[in-house]
Amino acid sequence: MLTRFAVAPSGFKESLSAQAAADAIAAGVRRVVPDAEVDLIPLVDGGEGTARALASATGGRLVALPATGPLGEPVGTHFALLGTGSRTGSGLGSADTAVVEMAAVAGLSLVPHGLRDPGATTTYGVGELIRAALDTGVRRILVGCGDSGTSDGGAGALQALGARLLDEDGFALPQGGRELIRLHHIDPKGLDPRLAHTELLVACNPYNVLCGERGVARVFGPQKGATPAQVEELSAGLENWAYVLTRDLPVTCDLYGGPGTGASGGLGAGLAALGARLLPRFEVLLDHLDLDARLARADLVLTAEGALDHQTPRGKVPAEVARRAKLNGRPVLALAGTLGEGAHTVPGVDAFTGILPAPMALAEALVRASELLTDATERALRMILLGAGLPRGAGV
Structure with a gap:
């Protein structure tokens, strides 16, 4: 059973600060695992906040x-x-x-x-x-x-x-x-x-x-x-x-x-x-957070940013979080406002999902970003727990 979660997102540009994104993800985690131990690690990359x-x-x-x-x-x-x-x-x-x-x-x-x-x-x-x-x-x-x-x-x-x-x-x-x-x-x-x-x-x-x-x-x-x-x-x-x-x-x-x-x-x-x-x-920017040790303690690492795509491995927060998590063998789930070309190629990210449940105008998505991120976290975590409980097929 997953009980310890490290939540280490970036902010969503022009929408959510890194702290707000971390809070939204934590709310989604607790909907599924009410007694979860959630370590909030909002990350800055030199930009806003x-x-x-x-x-x-x-x-x-x-x-x-x-x-x-x-x-x-x-x-x-x-x-x-x-x-x-x-x-x-x-x-x-x-x-x-x-x-x-x-x-x-x-x-x-x-x-x-x-x-x-x-x-x-x-x-x-x-x-x-x-x-x-x-x-x-x-x-x-x-x-x-x-x-x-x-x-x-x-x-x-x-x-x-x-x-x-x-x-x-x-x-x-x-x-x-x-x-x-x-x-x-x-x-x-x-x-x-x-x-x-x-x-x-x-x-x-x-x-x-x-x-x-x-x-x-x-x-x-x-x-x-x-x-x-x-x-x-x-x-x-x-x-x-x-x-x-x-x-x-x-x-x-x-x-x-x-x-x-x-x-x-x-x-x-x-x-x-x-x-x-x-x-x-x-x-x-990250050393003062004792990030590596905190990721190592987690059963699952969750990270996020506004867009997950081919640019992510080029110095974006989810790629850095995934790299460090993998040094300690921790699984990583990434959530993103949008999924672009190359989203599936970010090293160290084991699973990813977009937060939009249906097409919507950008202005609406920006206003509802916190709600959408919480809901997406809940959906993704329920799928992970369902998969973890299913019997493995022959030869797996």
Whole structure:
């Protein structure tokens, strides 16, 4: 009999936080196994909820402030100052560390559907949050990348930090990724001098690269509202961005195709040009949760995300959970808002199911996501228990 469950989901973009997803799955488990021991392990990947989750895990706090949103208008946002309640191999959980969550100021959820144009959105607010974190005197800033609504290569962030991006005539470029094709020179003299004395870490998906056929504009531009023509425009701009950054700043890494350079619409590349270290996000973010030991104690591991498809093995939460669970021989069930091509090929996932019981409009599915996830968990778990109780056929 299954009695111990580890529930380790990602959030569902623009719908459920990781905590809300974990709560919904747990409710479904308890419908079937009322006395179940359910270990809730909501996971962050650098996107929405990262600053709040790390502040909570370390006994830190959130600092609320206004900053420039992705459309250039002020938005209410925050960064985290970590406490001392937990430490990881990356040095997190230290009181001298701030966490800047780019999704909290430049995320896709902050861009209304009718205004989604990744050539116009900006990461300027990310730079403002980094400056605000510097004002607190921290010695280390972790930038969480994920759920972005931008494709400006981090140009806006560099502008907010004091760099001047100039066209061929010496005029400052407007904000937005479509302007990068006109970039001719970067003047770094105005960069905040405190950056030179602050460790800058970027938690990112190493599979995301800036340029090339798998470059960030081509892979994620359409999801952010780019037309095919805009995808090519953004790709060309990011190529030029990498070229000028490498020429005008003391860059020591490959900005074109280095791991993580495409994170959050290329923010990884922009920050790497300032000396930031780009780190695989799960190595940075998950150690404080004692995840491996908690998965090992479970009879069944349940994970979830908005979409399960061919992209999942490329640094998404369910793939990481499944990989770690399999190190301890634990079975894994994945639930997803949608099932796409390649859903059946995610290594380590033993079974998977979509949460929609019937076709429905996206808007309705987003509103009902918690209910749908609970119901789907119940259905899947009843099937698992039914199968476990059936007699095995001859030769099995």
